[in-house]
Amino acid sequence: MTRLFGLAIGALVAALNATPAAAALPTPASGVTWDRNQRVEYRWKEGSEPPAWARSAMSAATADSNSSRKSKAAIFSYDSNGRAWLAYTDDLPTNWAIGYTVRSIPDSFTIRMRPHGTQLDWGTLRWCEFYDGEPPNGCYDLEMVTLHEFGHAQTLGHVDEAQIDTYTDSLMHATGLRSKPKAGWNQHVFGRCDVARLQIRYEPLTTSTPISTCLDLATDLSLSPTTSGIAYGTSVTLTAKLKIDASTSYPILAGEPLTGRSVVLQRRALGSTAWATIGEMSAVTDNTGRYVKTMTLTTTYDWRAVFSAPGNEGLDGATSSISRLSVTYGCTPTGIGRGVDPLYETC
Amino acid sequence: MKLPTLARIPVVVLLMSACSLAPLAQPSSSPAAPIATTPTATAAATVTPTVEVTRMSLPAADPPLGLLDAGDDPVEGRLGSYCWEGTCADAAGIPPKSQLPTLAADGGDLEFSLSDGTTFVRWRATYAAGANDEQTTLGEGGEGFDPDARPSPAPELLSSAAFDEPPRDDWIVFVQVFFEGGDLSYAWHVIVR
Numbered sequence: 186m187t188r189l190f191g192l193a194i195g196a197l198v199a200a201l202n203a204t205p206a207a208a209a210l211p212t213p214a215s216g217v218t219w220d221r222n223q224r225v226e227y228r229w230k231e232g233s234e235p236p237a238w239a240r241s242a243m244s245a246a247t248a249d250s251n252s253s254r255k256s257k258a259a260i261f262s263y264d265s266n267g268r269a270w271l272a273y274t275d276d277l278p279t280n281w282a283i284g285y286t287v288r289s290i291p292d293s294f295t296i297r298m299r300p301h302g303t304q305l306d307w308g309t310l311r312w313c314e315f316y317d318g319e320p321p322n323g324c325y326d327l328e329m330v331t332l333h334e335f336g337h338a339q340t341l342g343h344v345d346e347a348q349i350d351t352y353t354d355s356l357m358h359a360t361g362l363r364s365k366p367k368a369g370w371n372q373h374v375f376g377r378c379d380v381a382r383l384q385i386r387y388e389p390l391t392t393s394t395p396i397s398t399c400l401d402l403a404t405d406l407s408l409s410p411t412t413s414g415i416a417y418g419t420s421v422t423l424t425a426k427l428k429i430d431a432s433t434s435y436p437i438l439a440g441e442p443l444t445g446r447s448v449v450l451q452r453r454a455l456g457s458t459a460w461a462t463i464g465e466m467s468a469v470t471d472n473t474g475r476y477v478k479t480m481t482l483t484t485t486y487d488w489r490a491v492f493s494a495p496g497n498e499g500l501d502g503a504t505s506s507i508s509r510l511s512v513t514y515g516c517t518p519t520g521i522g523r524g525v526d527p528l529y530e531t532c
Numbered sequence: 533m534k535l536p537t538l539a540r541i542p543v544v545v546l547l548m549s550a551c552s553l554a555p556l557a558q559p560s561s562s563p564a565a566p567i568a569t570t571p572t573a574t575a576a577a578t579v580t581p582t583v584e585v586t587r588m589s590l591p592a593a594d595p596p597l598g599l600l601d602a603g604d605d606p607v608e609g610r611l612g613s614y615c616w617e618g619t620c621a622d623a624a625g626i627p628p629k630s631q632l633p634t635l636a637a638d639g640g641d642l643e644f645s646l647s648d649g650t651t652f653v654r655w656r657a658t659y660a661a662g663a664n665d666e667q668t669t670l671g672e673g674g675e676g677f678d679p680d681a682r683p684s685p686a687p688e689l690l691s692s693a694a695f696d697e698p699p700r701d702d703w704i705v706f707v708q709v710f711f712e713g714g715d716l717s718y719a720w721h722v723i724v725r
Contacts (some may be wrong), residue, residue, distance in 0.1 A: 360612070
């Protein structure tokens, strides 16, 4: 029965994940940020070191934060001399909280996690990782809750529970962290709108990092050369440049180059309205958002580059302006053959 | 599905200047107004210890108290998960209704405010029969605040939020508010007669 219930929950989560994600308001955040990719080292608080099973879960949450931030948010790592600290302690200034984070950017942070078995005003705290084998329902996943606290350390706040459909996969819920077997009880990655906020505040990790589907950003695509006379039979490299549109409301993302996407090259004959796809342009791996394709030109065409909105990113599609590459003869005629039809040029 | 109800337009305290919310969103240093923890003597015995422990043990940058008023004296709510001035606390649950601050209502509106006059930009009120039951929206208002977006029309700063009482019965009422520096959530045991 338990297994069937688990399967049902799994199917529900899969269904939610399969639903096309709509753009939404990113997870709230406040305060100043860490420097981009700032490495922040933490230690276990002296006298409040977690037991081995808890230490393992809390360390795993550190790795979860680093791997799922998808941005240049702070990188957390253990160092016995770290200024920040994590504690497994009952020293929390409430009689109800199970996790408690204090940010002191740019220097450090502190995270307190309540010990297993603590009696709080709502009941007894049970961490799932405490149990060997299958943990009981009602327990809280220490790795998930610690990752939630790392979210606070990264400046994330709590989501607006009125928009629960938007924030289904968020780790930053306020009204009761989710216990087993509620959907997401053991989620170990930031949700899409959590990532969106981190990308807005810290910039995506690389120019090829997928932009969160919680966002809906316009893109800008240019193509060069824009117009030119090209000698017949000459090889020409067409270069497209893709970036987040400068008009986006998030300054850190405005103008951000986008590499590793799919940009295709199209052409049409003069006087035609129909575009034909020539092929995919090759992404240049230099983080400039450039895509190239080399063509040998024998006929004059109009050219354009097209970026179709990807289903797995919060980016809109874009089409470049049209470049007309006029093919010309590459020499000056020296004479015209007579008695030959058609006429031809000789150089 | 019950649609959100705005029983009354929340009081707009100030229109933000084009430059910053910060000076207005900060808590004032003025002392909190006298508060009746519970409206009834019977509820006081069970409510007071929980509320007092929470309130007394918070650090220097205490979040403001959340007050719910049915027309008599405002009742201080049980603080839940919050982020306030760089400090975040996370609740895993709330206690039974009998241990929550109790407010007696007799049909009308409820009004939420923060103890020190702290303003907020968005709020939402819900109710449920129990802590783990599905919540129904009583009202919501204001606009979300995005600290990272380019300057846009300033949101209104609200000093209170009014909404319909739940139907006649015994409920938990939740209020979540957002402001530039974070979010706060509170709960009450509300008895509607």
